[in-house]
Amino acid sequence: MGTVKLLTDAEVEGIPAANEVFDDIRATRKSDFINNFWRGLANDPPLLRRTWEGLKAVMAVEGALDPLTREMIYIAVSTANGCSYCVHSHTAAAKARGMTEAQHAELIAVIGLAGQTNHLVTAMQIPVDEEFLV
Template sequence: MTTRSTPAEPEQDARVRAVFDDIRATRNTTYINNLWRMLAFDAALLESTWADVKRLMATPSHLDPLTKELIYIAVSITNACSYCVHSHTAAARAKGMTDAQHAELLAIVGLAAKTNQLATGLQVPVDAVFDGGPVPGGA
């Protein structure tokens, strides 16, 4: 159950319509998903969130589009965001993610969760070498 209702006709607001039009153009689609529709209750929040998503996820950068989606999936799993897991898994598949890559991603996420919890539970001190210190036994 949602915490608020989806605006009935969000595109009556010119600011919302402009963002939705940009989403359609950027993604080459006519579809506006539920996240954007829900955010339309606050045009400023919608604008700023889309600007961040567009800048980081839809603009060419040092990371390729599939890698960005894989990172997004991993973080969404960690944050227990079912919506984003589904959305970004679909996006990763559209960008070429194979079943084998998905399985490996899930294995890595599970491994990271396990070792993170072990290191946290044991309060393992950070190795000096990880912070640029000398390598033990090194020259």
């Protein structure tokens, strides 16, 4: 159960600043669907706007990383941070962008291996090799 109310479209329509962001989300994503994350953030319109603008600036622009790669990175970071909601939402987004079952399986293998080796090197406090310092 959440700690904030998930605002309905009718409630958001009564909050012009939040409604404007919802309209931009719909236009940017070319979808009428507004997920629960944004509905929760709508309780604080300035935070909603900042978060949406930040997400758009990284995830919804042309860049050196293709959209699928960005989503897969988001899944990995969300896994590391223990954010089940984000793992689910960005896995759905990655699949919508063409992630195959084989790619998903490899991603999970990489995430699992990285988590294991990160913990081992942290536990052993292995010094960084001179050659790796950039």
